Amino acid sequence: MLMLNSTCVTEFIFEGFSGFGWQHRLAFFIVFLMLYLLTLSGNVIIVTIIGLDRHLHIPMYFFLSSLSVSETCYTVAIIPRMLSGLLRPRQPIDIQGCATQLFFYLTFGINNCFLLTAMGYDRYVAICKPLRYSVIMGKTACVQLAAGSLGIGLGMAIVQVTSVFSRSFCDGSVISHFFCDVRPLLKLACADTSANEIVNLVVSVCVLVLPMGLVFISYVLIISAILRIASAEGRRKAFATCASHLTVVIVHYGCASIVYLKPKSQSSLGQDRLISVTYTVITPLLNPVVYTLRNKEVKDALRRAMGCKPLSS
Incomplete structure (x- = not known):
């Protein structure tokens, strides 16, 4: 995939959770495996339901389906190796x-960030420009936003x-993490990594x-539009369409910013590892859970798929 610089190190060893005893690691394995299977099954259900139910063939659910596929690829790049x-x-x-693991982890992690931004823009157009929604958020625009992400x-x-891999690694081969991430790898580099830190900060x-910033601006405009709605019921319904996405x-x-925007001097590998568990194991599960438990249209689609009557408004 990439031409890697010659290096003193040919392989790495993940420190991971090796500091814990066997019983603790087994407990972690069972919990993380269950969360992983729930994440996979939840995302598969979302993609399948959106694909089959014509009521969900709208931009909001196109982006949700894309996010579910991306989240699945993101977790596949990290969690199986962690469980092993x-x-x-x-x-x-x-x-x-x-290098391959880092590439896929970054690709889909960054893709998720911009898909969430596209979903925020979709909600802005739906609430602030409802009469032009179908024109602005046409199929071509949706595909371009997803492809751009x-x-x-x-x-x-x-x-x-x-x-990262233009550097030579000679300060040991033990990565103080449970997967290949930028900062733990840079700690093993031979030479000064100031330039890499600048690249990491810019990215x-x-x-x-x-x-x-774009999501924040979208929601400032969305909230302003919602507050101008005359009826309390209208305001409630408008905000309900955004609540899942905002969560x-x-x-x-929040989790990603704590790790990647925190100054290097304040970086604790133990704390970063704990937060990394949150956004690699728990956060991906949040997407299917929130969008199936809090979203009425998705719940109605699930009920139709099971032959049940949709929920009343």
């Missing part, structure tokens, strides 16, 4: 495998992986601060 490491600690991974993810991932700002956005951007 819980049963057999300190397993090696060759440098090509590490993936394209940005691919581009940024190539920049990051090339930046983090581009994929976190910029999307967060996912807050958790997703």
